[in-house]
Amino acid sequence: MRRTFAQLGLLNTALYLVARLLERASGGRWTLLRYVFVAQYVSDAPLLPMRGADIEIRMPGADAALPAGYPRPPQVVRARYAQGAQTLCAWRNGGLAGFLWLIAEAYDEDEVRVRYRLASSRLGWDFDVWVRPEERLGWVFRRLWEAARQHLRRRGVRWTCSRISAFNAASLRAHAQIGTVRLGHAVFLRxxxxxxxxxxxxxxxxxxxxATSFPELTFNPPTQEPPCHNFKKSAKS
Structure with missing residues (x-):
């Protein structure tokens, strides 16, 4: 308990405990989630140093077959493509090593019923960053984000937005280290x-x-100066 409080803070710890109690008491039918929304500046400068020459980055289309053992259900992947999302995949030694997803204009969340609307073409949305556990100390993550940076800059995107779970201490810590700008927060009870x-x-x-009723949260470009960092340090699995 002391460690959870130290990592999450008072509010998030309290909500996390309530979430656990609700889940147990309802047999999994009740779910409480808290999200924090952040934006990261998309820099002109490449990420350095850059290694991992044996890592291949691909952007498969919606008709591409999913690799064996892909860690997301096919129906979720189809729904993402139907929204206009694109994915960057990292391959190493013939196997999928990691991926991330990008989308413009709007994104319908996977976990809860909500639509995130981007109010400017200078904004993009990144979500579901995943790296195979045995690759998380290597160069896969950096190569993925460099490919994403190049893709977003070509589209004129200057800030990429994302949501992180307020109950994920590692993700909160990683985003605090890279100088992201907070855009807001939300609590969902299902x-x-x-x-x-x-x-x-x-x-x-x-x-x-x-299922046909959902809120729409609109995000505008941050008014703050871009942070000095431009590298997300841990994959969100």
């Missing part, structure tokens, strides 16, 4: 088909009673 949201962004409070 109870069967019902979902409540309380957020720091408009519409602030929302009740959804079916």
């Amino acid at each position: 109870c069967g088909a019902w979902q409540w949201m309380i957020a720091s962004l408009w519409p602030y409070v929302h009740l959804s009673r079916s």
